[in-house]
Amino acid sequence: MKSAERLAGLLVAAAFLAGTAVSALPKPSWQTGEALTASDLNGNFQNLENRVATLEAHPTREVVFLKDVRSTGTNGGQAAGSTWVQRSLNTLENPSAYSWVTLNGNQFTLSPGTYEILAFVPSHWVNRAQARLRNLTDATTTLLSSSGLLSEREGVDGQASITAANTLMGAFKVTGATKTFQIESIVQIPSAEDWTLGHASAFGVQEVYTQVRLARTGP
Numbered sequence: 001m002k003s004a005e006r007l008a009g010l011l012v013a014a015a016f017l018a019g020t021a022v023s024a025l026p027k028p029s030w031q032t033g034e035a036l037t038a039s040d041l042n043g044n045f046q047n048l049e050n051r052v053a054t055l056e057a058h059p060t061r062e063v064v065f066l067k068d069v070r071s072t073g074t075n076g077g078q079a080a081g082s083t084w085v086q087r088s089l090n091t092l093e094n095p096s097a098y099s100w101v102t103l104n105g106n107q108f109t110l111s112p113g114t115y116e117i118l119a120f121v122p123s124h125w126v127n128r129a130q131a132r133l134r135n136l137t138d139a140t141t142t143l144l145s146s147s148g149l150l151s152e153r154e155g156v157d158g159q160a161s162i163t164a165a166n167t168l169m170g171a172f173k174v175t176g177a178t179k180t181f182q183i184e185s186i187v188q189i190p191s192a193e194d195w196t197l198g199h200a201s202a203f204g205v206q207e208v209y210t211q212v213r214l215a216r217t218g219p
Contacts, residue, residue: 076198
């Protein structure tokens with residue numbers, strides 16, 4: 001019976017390492033002298049097999065980064081009107097070469113699946129601003145960023161000229177077929193100046209403006 005107890009312990013430990021609550025097992029433990037039945041054993045092995053199959057299908061979060069990267073001294077662009085404008089995304093950091101994402105012309109296309117996003121969308125000296133994740137395929141807004149007064153430009157003492165960012169985060173699903181998305185922002189005080197969507201630091205290294213962390217978390 002000690003062998004049976006050891007086997008049960010191994011099953012429980014394997015289930016725990018698989019990230020599943022032990023209590024979900026059909027029978028998580030046995031008492032000394034209690035019979036180990038074929039039904040108990042088969043149930044636990046089937047439970048464990050199902051969990052391993054799920055982990056093998058999606059072993060880890062698959063993460064990529066999309067960024068607006070420019071040469072030193074280059075500003076982030078203009079927002080000439082009080083309307084939603086496309087934000088630049090010209091760099092895809094995808095060292096594992098995941099096939100579920102592509103980037104082209106500041107737009108990224110995603111395969112069906114479940115996703116999490118965290119994005120920082122800067123603007124400079126525009127008063128209020130907000131950003132959004134726009135689903136171009138379905139012509140819908142998937143997520144909105146935080147709201148706020150980012151920097152004061154007109155009619156306020158001091159008129160602080162600063163760069164600040166809206167934070168966009170959330171989870172969403174892509175269903176049916178691939179969908180194309182872009183990051184957009186809107187500002188209270190538009191400007192033809194090329195620093196409206198981000199002011200260069202000019203330290204002799206690349207400038208980085210909009211940044212997106214995108215994770216595929218499941219089917």
